[in-house]
Amino acid sequence: MSQDLTIGEIRLTPVLTADPPLLNTQGVHQPYTPRLIVEAVTAGGITGVGETYGDTAYLRLAAPLAVALPGHRVSDVNGLHDLAARVCGPAPESAVSSSVDASGLRGVRTAEKLRLSVVSAFEVALLDAFGKALGLPVHALLGGKVRDAVEYSGYLFYRWARHPDGAGEDDGWEAALDPAGIVAQARRLAREHGFRSFKLKGGVFPPGEETAAVRALAEAFPGRPLRLDPNGAWTVETSLRVADEIGGLLEYLEDPAGTVDRMARVAAATEVPLATNMCVTTFAEIPEAFARRAVRVVLSDHHYWGGPRNTRELAAICRIHGVGLSMHSNTHLGISLAAMNQVAAVVPNLDHACDTHYPWQTEDVITERLAFDGGSLTVSDRPGLGVELDRERLAALHRRWLADDGALRDRDDARAMRRADPGWRTQPVPRW
Ligand SMILES: O=C([O-])C(=O)C[C@H](O)[C@@H](O)C(=O)[O-]
Numbered sequence: 001m002s003q004d005l006t007i008g009e010i011r012l013t014p015v016l017t018a019d020p021p022l023l024n025t026q027g028v029h030q031p032y033t034p035r036l037i038v039e040a041v042t043a044g045g046i047t048g049v050g051e052t053y054g055d056t057a058y059l060r061l062a063a064p065l066a067v068a069l070p071g072h073r074v075s076d077v078n079g080l081h082d083l084a085a086r087v088c089g090p091a092p093e094s095a096v097s098s099s100v101d102a103s104g105l106r107g108v109r110t111a112e113k114l115r116l117s118v119v120s121a122f123e124v125a126l127l128d129a130f131g132k133a134l135g136l137p138v139h140a141l142l143g144g145k146v147r148d149a150v151e152y153s154g155y156l157f158y159r160w161a162r163h164p165d166g167a168g169e170d171d172g173w174e175a176a177l178d179p180a181g182i183v184a185q186a187r188r189l190a191r192e193h194g195f196r197s198f199k200l201k202g203g204v205f206p207p208g209e210e211t212a213a214v215r216a217l218a219e220a221f222p223g224r225p226l227r228l229d230p231n232g233a234w235t236v237e238t239s240l241r242v243a244d245e246i247g248g249l250l251e252y253l254e255d256p257a258g259t260v261d262r263m264a265r266v267a268a269a270t271e272v273p274l275a276t277n278m279c280v281t282t283f284a285e286i287p288e289a290f291a292r293r294a295v296r297v298v299l300s301d302h303h304y305w306g307g308p309r310n311t312r313e314l315a316a317i318c319r320i321h322g323v324g325l326s327m328h329s330n331t332h333l334g335i336s337l338a339a340m341n342q343v344a345a346v347v348p349n350l351d352h353a354c355d356t357h358y359p360w361q362t363e364d365v366i367t368e369r370l371a372f373d374g375g376s377l378t379v380s381d382r383p384g385l386g387v388e389l390d391r392e393r394l395a396a397l398h399r400r401w402l403a404d405d406g407a408l409r410d411r412d413d414a415r416a417m418r419r420a421d422p423g424w425r426t427q428p429v430p431r432w
């Protein structure tokens with residue numbers, strides 16, 4: 001195989017992948033969720049893959065970059081970022097917002113953050129191709145792994161058994177709508193994947209019901225690290241009441257309140273560590289949040305922070321400021337999980353088990369599903385990311401995207417909720 005590392009072609013494949021009816025403060029997951037698969041093919045015939053959000057705004061930003069990138073080398077990741085800044089163009093105004101992203105629950109949606117979420121998939125694809133060409137894993141290109149396995153926590157969701165009208169795929173899970181249901185879910189996740197810590201997605205029911213679920217978890221799994229994440233659904237007063245009631249059971253309380261100001265006021269009045277993937281999701285938000293000691297843990301995410309290398313830079317900033325690091329996830333397929341695992345492998349100060357939605361994803365576009373062992377994922381030493389694209393599955397999930405009339409091409413948890421409850425409105429934050 002030729003070692004010509006010039007990019008000959010970029011392929012963009014939007015897909016719709018099955019997603020179970022997981023509840024959050026804004027609504028419920030759609031039966032299918034959009035993802036974008038990026039392939040970078042070198043002149044030497046090597047293909048690298050990346051994955052990111054597949055909503056329309058991201059596809060629009062990815063298209064001009066895919067056209068402009070051929071001719072560049074997969075080793076020129078700095079050049080990729082420069083090029084993206086020049087050619088991606090402004091994100092559609094309707095996609096940009098300086099308030100919490102109602103559908104994705106992942107903080108502000110600045111134009112730069114949207115672009116970085118797109119560039120991140122390209123960066124991963126380039127690093128995958130470069131690693132394959134050199135016969136080296138991506139972690140070697142990032143400085144080398146500092147751990148052989150990465151620990152993940154079991155991500156617990158209030159959920160229904162099926163989507164309204166039986167839409168989507170049956171994933172074989174029971175409904176979980178109360179403490180007993182959440183404990184049963186945790187037991188099954190622990191049995192099947194070995195998770196040793198758990199995070200409960202909150203903001204769904206009044207806080208008292210969710211603190212009861214955390215107490216039930218603490219009883220069922222004594223001493224295990226537990227987290228609760230209501231995605232900013234609580235006022236400062238409610239956050240402090242919850243911290244007071246169950247703080248002793250928590251490893252951290254994640255985004256109890258939705259802004260730096262509210263988080264700082266909560267943090268000033270409790271010893272319970274606060275974590276975020278909502279009020280610090282861009283480099284621009286760091287100075288104020290850190291100066292006000294609003295958070296003790298940042299959940300990085302190589303998608304919206306702009307790729308593996310930016311994630312490493314974020315980790316360095318956190319280390320300097322004595323702020324802990326964890327990792328956030330969103331509905332993701334095996335390519336993104338493999339990328340996350342490679343990044344997590346090189347970050348020395350990864351202080352907490354990472355989040356992952358992967359156990360909820362019954363479909364994939366890689367040939368061999370990644371498997372957790374004892375709640376951890378071994379760091380692959382195979383060239384690149386260590387995963388192979390399953391072209392048949394990719395084509396099938398792309399056909400689903402093509403067949404969709406547009407109703408599912410943008411994740412909208414509130415709209416999905418209205419199928420069950422026509423009167424449902426996007427919830428105000430804070431809600432309780
Ligand atoms: O930690 C978080 O905030 C998330 O994982 C955000 C996600 O959008 C989550 O709320 C979900 O999947 O419903």
Ligand SMILES: [Mg+2]
Nearest residue numbers: 229254255277
């Ligand atoms: Mg969160």
